[in-house]
Amino acid sequence: xxxxxxxxxxxxxxxxxxxxAERFAENGYHTTSVAEIVEGLGVxxxxxxxxxxxKEELFLExxxxxxxxxxxxxxxxxxxxxxxxxRITSGIRASLQWSAxxxxxxxxxxxAATEERFAPxxxxxxxxxxxxxxxxxSDAIAAGAVxxxxxxxxxxxxxxxxxxxxxxxxxxxxxxxxxxxxxxxxFVLDGVLAxxxxxxxx
Amino acid sequence: xxxxxxxxxxxxxxxxxxxxAERFAENGYHTTSVAEIVEGLGVxxxxxxxxxxxKEELFLExxxxxxxxxxxxxxxxxxxxxxxxxRITSGIRASLQWSAxxxxxxxxxxxAATEERFAPxxxxxxxxxxxxxxxxxSDAIAAGAVxxxxxxxxxxxxxxxxxxxxxxxxxxxxxxxxxxxxxxxxFVLDGVLAxxxxxxxx
DNA sequence: GTGACACTAGACCGCGCGGTCAAGACTGGT
DNA sequence: ACCAGTCTTGACCGCGCGGTCTAGTGTCAC
Numbered sequence: 001x002x003x004x005x006x007x008x009x010x011x012x013x014x015x016x017x018x019x020x021a022e023r024f025a026e027n028g029y030h031t032t033s034v035a036e037i038v039e040g041l042g043v044x045x046x047x048x049x050x051x052x053x054x055k056e057e058l059f060l061e062x063x064x065x066x067x068x069x070x071x072x073x074x075x076x077x078x079x080x081x082x083x084x085x086x087r088i089t090s091g092i093r094a095s096l097q098w099s100a101x102x103x104x105x106x107x108x109x110x111x112a113a114t115e116e117r118f119a120p121x122x123x124x125x126x127x128x129x130x131x132x133x134x135x136x137x138s139d140a141i142a143a144g145a146v147x148x149x150x151x152x153x154x155x156x157x158x159x160x161x162x163x164x165x166x167x168x169x170x171x172x173x174x175x176x177x178x179x180x181x182x183x184x185x186x187f188v189l190d191g192v193l194a195x196x197x198x199x200x201x202x
Numbered sequence: 203x204x205x206x207x208x209x210x211x212x213x214x215x216x217x218x219x220x221x222x223a224e225r226f227a228e229n230g231y232h233t234t235s236v237a238e239i240v241e242g243l244g245v246x247x248x249x250x251x252x253x254x255x256x257k258e259e260l261f262l263e264x265x266x267x268x269x270x271x272x273x274x275x276x277x278x279x280x281x282x283x284x285x286x287x288x289r290i291t292s293g294i295r296a297s298l299q300w301s302a303x304x305x306x307x308x309x310x311x312x313x314a315a316t317e318e319r320f321a322p323x324x325x326x327x328x329x330x331x332x333x334x335x336x337x338x339x340s341d342a343i344a345a346g347a348v349x350x351x352x353x354x355x356x357x358x359x360x361x362x363x364x365x366x367x368x369x370x371x372x373x374x375x376x377x378x379x380x381x382x383x384x385x386x387x388x389f390v391l392d393g394v395l396a397x398x399x400x401x402x403x404x
Numbered sequence: 405g406t407g408a409c410a411c412t413a414g415a416c417c418g419c420g421c422g423g424t425c426a427a428g429a430c431t432g433g434t
Numbered sequence: 435a436c437c438a439g440t441c442t443t444g445a446c447c448g449c450g451c452g453g454t455c456t457a458g459t460g461t462c463a464c
Contacts, residue, residue, distance in 0.1 A: 006410060006461080028317040030232035034452060044413035045453085051411095055452065107316050114313035115230040147392075150385070153367070157389045160366025161359050168358045183352070187359045190349075190392065208431080208440065236422060246443040247423085253441095257422065 001053050013051045015041060021062045025104030029059060029111055060121055063112055066105045067125035073098045074132070084139035085146065085189075091133065092162055092188065093181040099166040100177035106167055130155060158188050203255050215253045217243060223264045227306030231261060231313055262323055265314060268307045269327035275300045276334070286341035287348065287391075293335065294364055294390065295383040301368040302379035308369055332357060360390050 005013065019040055023032040034055055038048050052058040077094030078087045099106065112118035134155040140146040146154065165184050169175040207215065221242055225234040236257055240250050254260040279296030280289045301308065314320035336357040342348040348356065367386050371377040 004410075008461085009410065012411080026318070031317065033450080035450085046412055046414075046455085049453070053453095110312045111316035114309050114316070115233065116228070149388070153371070153385045153389070156366055156370045157363050157386070160362045160364075162362075164358055164362025164366065165355070169355070183355045184359070186351070187355070206440080210431085211440070214441080235420080237420085248425085248442055248444075251423070255423095 001051065001057065003051070009051075012043075012047065016048065016051055017058065017062050017065065020058055021066075021104055021108065024059065024062070024111070025107040029115075056117070059108075059112075059118065063108060063118070063121060063125070066102065066108065067129075069102075070095070070098050070105075071129065071132070074129075078136075083145075084136050084143055087136045088133070088140065088158070089185045089189070091136070092158070092184055093178070095162055096166055096170065096181045096184065097177045100170045103171060106163075106171055130159065133159065161187055203253065203259065205253070211253070214245075214249065218250065218253055219260065219264050219267065222260055223268075223306055223310065226261065226264070226313070227309040231317075258319070261310075261314075261320065265310060265320070265323060265327070268304065268310070269331075271304075272297070272300050272307075273331065273334070276331075280338075285347075286338045286345055289338045290335070290342065290360070291387045291391070293338070294360065294386055295380070297364055298368055298372065298383045298386065299379045302372045305373060308365075308373055332361065335361065363389055 003009070016037065020032070020037050023037060023040065026032075034045065034048055038045050041047075048058075052061070074091050074094050077090045081087050081090055109122060112122040134151050137146065137151045137155050137158075141148055141151060141154075161184055165180050169180045169183075170177055205211070218239065222234070222239050225239060225242065228234075236247065236250055240247050243249075250260075254263070276293050276296050279292045283289050283292055311324060314324040336353050339348060339353045339357045339360070343350055343353060343356075363386055367382050371382045371385075372379055
């Protein structure tokens with residue numbers, strides 16, 4: 001698409017994306033019709049196709065936006081932190097907080113993975129994120145702070161814990177993000193740190 | 203539905219479920235039409251609606267089947283094992299092996315979670331699985347083998363690692379299930395075991 | 405005030421979908 | 435041999451979808 005947009009136009013576009021994201025997350029992509037989206041905003045169908053060339057494009061745009069936003073949040077969170085392990089834990093905390101603040105994003109991702117035409121775009125963003133995280137893991141291993149195992153496996157173990165706990169405890173059960181973050185960090189560190197650990201007594 | 207089925211009928215029904223599961227996983231639920239399914243099997247449309255009252259019912263049936271099969275596999279894997287920690291690790295290994303043997307199931311689950319009308323059925327099965335696993339975690343905590351934290355958090359941490367590693371390394375990268383299982387178990391145990399652990403040296 | 409263009413409305417279109425149905429073929433029990 | 439009931443065929447239906455298009459209206463630069 002890419003049109004010249006006045007401030008008013010930008011506002012409309014954002015409205016459409018925000019509302020559609022909510023509906024997609026709630027009801028699913030296919031079950032949410034373009035008609036439903038424009039009706040929900042009380043506008044005509046022409047508005048939709050002025051800003052997006054198709055429903056598919058809208059979805060991809062929402063996905064891209066969310067991935068960029070998460071990445072920006074993570075970068076800000078670890079900015080200025082030197083210790084690689086702290087960078088990792090801060091990243092985890094930031095991700096979980098972001099998850100709590102953008103609840104519908106999870107469903108969108110899950111859906112995108114199930115359809116051939118959305119999977120590539122999704123995967124691309126996730127690979128970028130995984131590479132970011134893996135760099136810190138590798139740094140931590142090099143510094144002797146994390147046990148010397150395949151960084152890819154460690155990284156994805158961390159990502160797995162983080163996303164799953166986000167879904168179950170933040171998304172579904174509504175627990176506060178910081179509590180879940182504490183638990184996630186504890187789990188990850190005790191599985192990852194090479195330093196000694198006190199046994200919890202028998 | 204529930205019809206009286208002759209052996210021939212049961213065979214057809216299985217064919218339909220197997221083929222549909224493959225197409226759903228490959229292309230998505232909505233993008234796979236009933237017409238496509240029956241054409242793929244070279245039969246008429248009436249066949250489909252003889253065995254299933256709707257496309258939706260078919261999907262739920264596939265989901266239920268898979269969940270039952272996984273659960274059966276897990277039960278068999280831990281049968282006769284006493285030590286709760288070993289039960290957990292055996293469960294992890296069995297799950298990952300099952301994942302490798304039933305690659306398309308993952309996509310189905312991911313999709314089911316994104317649509318209001320499938321989510322309940324999915325969640326129900328997952329809660330059963332989580333409760334199963336949690337019992338062993340609680341046993342392990344009681345035995346002093348696992349550190350004394352919220353069993354739900356520990357359990358879901360384990361499930362998160364397991365499913366995520368399955369998706370990335372088995373599903374996407376095609377690594378052998380037993381290798382991934384070793385890594386998953388190592389990650390989980392070092393994050394969970396209360397017993398002493400040797401530092402990996404600095 | 406006027407022209408240029410960003411923006412909006414909503415009737416309309418064709419397609420392909422999920423689902424139906426009437427007619428008949430196959431199969432096994434008796 | 436026959437019948438009851440399982441199984442199969444494929445033309446058909448109506449609906450609702452994504453997407454189009456025309457006739458506008460709002461807005462701002464000059």
